[in-house]
Amino acid sequence: MLTAMATQTASPSPLSDAAIAKLTALVTSDGGSTVINAPFTGEPLAVIPTSSAEDVENAYAKARAAQRAWAELSPAERAEPVLRFVDAFLARRDEILDILQWETGKARRHAFEEFLDVSLGSLYYARKAPKLLGAKRRQGAFPLMVKTRELRQPKGVIGMITPWNYPISMGVGDTVPALLAGNAVVHKPDTQTALSVLWCVALMIECGLPKDLWQIVAGDPAEIGDPIIEAADYIAFTGSTRAGRQIAAKAAPRLIGYSLELGGKxxxxxxxxxxxxxxxxxxxxxxxxxxxxxxxxxxxxxxxxxxxxxxxxxxxxxxxxxxxxxxxxxxxxxxxxxxxxxxxxxxxxxxxxxxxxxxxxxxxxxxxxxxxxxxxxxxxxxxxxxxxxxxxxxxxxxxxxxxxxxxxxxxxxxxxxxxxxxxxxxxxxxxxxxxxxxxxxxxxxxxxxxxxxxxxxxxxxxxGMKQSGVGRRHGAEGMLRYTEAQTVASQQFMELDAPANVPYAKYADLLTGAIKTLKRFHLK
Structure with missing residues (x-):
């Protein structure tokens, strides 16, 4: 039997009605709503607006319009509001910890783990984005004759679906690299834990992120899940293996990419x-x-x-x-x-x-x-x-x-x-x-x-491996998954085809010999 258990009564709700109203106004909603309860007490905590399929469509329209101008900025310029967000987030630590505890019921030390994850992850990607997204020189077909560059283009609008257990670790942690890569995001956090995500969205906007770039929709996955997938250019999902399989099946006919972090034992x-x-x-x-x-x-x-x-x-x-x-x-x-x-x-x-x-x-x-x-x-x-x-x-x-x-x-x-x-x-x-x-x-x-x-x-x-997921968050992969790799190769000095005055058989012999030479001197 447990012998050293202790408890204290939770403090009153950390958000006033006015503060909740300001945050929930960021949800794209036509007037539906649902009540969420505080796990610590079972009492109502907030009324969260819910979205319809039409709301999802409107959110994507706003996001696409905002994304075009955002993608024109350099990665360093896109990183500026994220760096300001990190400073503001660190300065307002206790606010977000209170909200996380109230909406999830977790202990404060575990809310603090989320706080650390968002702080360090956002800072990492803001610092690394210019290098990860910058043009890379690649080896051309033949030395001097072909100059090849690898570019990274944004996917467009990312459909993001994140869970209730670590709402800002998953929600903010996956959104920041998507934004830095030049995308917009239509994000469905779990309704139970929408307040902490909305708080972070509001703070990011205060720090200079264009308002329409990070769209929030909320509600029943049965109603808005398919519309999110059907309009997205890429899907990022964290949740159950069962739901992950369903998302993969719905994404397949559209030939869009996805990353899934799923269950574990x-x-x-x-x-x-x-x-x-x-x-x-x-x-x-x-x-x-x-x-x-x-x-x-x-x-x-x-x-x-x-x-x-x-x-x-x-x-x-x-x-x-x-x-x-x-x-x-x-x-x-x-x-x-x-x-x-x-x-x-x-x-x-x-x-x-x-x-x-x-x-x-x-x-x-x-x-x-x-x-x-x-x-x-x-x-x-x-x-x-x-x-x-x-x-x-x-x-x-x-x-x-x-x-x-x-x-x-x-x-x-x-x-x-x-x-x-x-x-x-x-x-x-x-x-x-x-x-x-x-x-x-x-x-x-x-x-x-x-x-x-x-x-x-x-x-x-x-x-995850096996049934625990597809793709990766964190590291270079956590950002590059939100991009399309593009190769731009420029030909110079002479064409790759045989010159007009050289028989093709002779040309083939010359190229074969050139390959042997390149191999011998480790140039290829």
Whole structure:
């Protein structure tokens, strides 16, 4: 039983009615609306305008008009409002942290992770955009005769669909490189977490971004999802694997590109030489950040049999010492779930596993005394393949722990999933950790960290293998996905075809000999 739980009552809503009205005015809407509730209390938080298919069409029209002038600017000029945004964002940290906590129910330290991600990611792309997007000299067909350049042209208008669990990490983090690449964006954030995105849009406009360039639509995916895809020049989506497949099927007939970051059943391997105290502390962060509502969080713990008991005891102690709460401060280690459907899924997975023979090590129940959507951080052992918890994504504060005997077994079991988003390896031997990591079928692997080392490395790509996605965010790929590569090659001195006075057979011999010479001197 958890023995060191703590909670505090959340402060009043961080936004006045007037402030909410100013933000929601940025949604393209014909008058529909929906009420969102605060996860901490279950009470109404705000009325969010909703959009129709016609609203989506209008948003695209405004975005296309704004994009033409925006694309004429140099990457350095486009970076100027983003750099000002970073300064303003850093200066107004507490405002956005309050909003994130209220609309998601997450602990402040996990809201702060989003704040860091947006700050560092926006700064990275603003600094790197001129180089990433600048013309590149490429080797021509023949030295001196052909000069070749690679250019990067914007796609046009990006259709962006982002989730509720990390609304500004995904929403702002994916939009900024799209804008810097010369595109406009029509963005559908999840309605539950639209306020934090709208706050960032408003701040970006204050910092000089043309108003119509970043359009916001909101509402039911069943009503506006297809219109977003049908009008887009490219789709960027973060969400479930099921929804990702549907988007890919709808994009295919139009032959437009897409990037999809999808689900995961992420493993953490604790090798026999790991520092167990650090590994146990790291597992708490890896498994229970944002109450487990993180696509790259750990849901499967694989522990070497030699250290299994000691690790499990340390992990149990760390978990039972966690503080849960809803205060707008940094004290709580875990907050609330965001939706009732998540609480239902978590409860069902745990109850089914226990009923089928799994052993409950820690947690295992909802905590309505703390708030309507709180659930204890939960550890189970003896989870078998017939349990939903084993292979299905739970997306909550629940982890199953398994023994393994050899390194090969650990790698095989870690890879035994249709997903491949994130993984973690713990060992005192960093070279060994990197070797094991290279064998794992996951888009990101962290050694002696659960997810943060790779997530915060904005110069490196991040995304999923197998059923966990297509494409990458972060790094050069995270920006270049929003561009079309164009080759411009100019011919000079002589034509590539045979000269009029040279027989073609002779010309073919000359070119063949030239290739041999180029190869010999490593010019080709």
């Amino acid at each position: 992420n493993p953490m391997i604790v090798l026999e030489d790991a520092d167990l105290k650090l590994a146990a502390r790291g597992a708490v962060r890896a498994c229970f950040s944002n109450a487990g509502q993180l696509c790259i969080s750990i849901e499967r713990l694989l522990v070497h049999e030699k250290v299994f008991d000691d690790f499990l005891a340390a992990f149990k102690a760390e978990t039972e010492a966690m503080k849960l709460g809803s205060a707008l401060d940094f004290d709580a280690q875990m907050g609330s779930l965001t939706h009732q459907r998540q609480l239902d899924t978590v409860s069902a997975h745990v109850e089914q596993a226990v009923a089928a023979g799994a052993t409950l090590v820690a947690g295992g129940k909802a905590r309505p005394d703390l708030g309507p959507l709180f659930y204890e951080p939960t550890i189970l052992t003896d989870v078998t393949t017939d349990m939903d918890l084993c292979a299905g994504e739970t997306f909550g504060p629940v982890v199953s722990v398994y023994r393994f005997a050899t390194e090969d077994e650990a790698v095989t079991r870690a890879n035994d999933t249709s997903y491949g988003l994130n993984a973690s390896v713990w060992t005192r031997d960093l070279a060994r950790g990197r070797r094991v990591g290279a064998r794992l079928q996951a888009g990101t692997v962290n050694v002696n960290e659960g997810y943060g080392a790779a997530m915060a490395s904005h110069d490196a790509p991040m995304g």
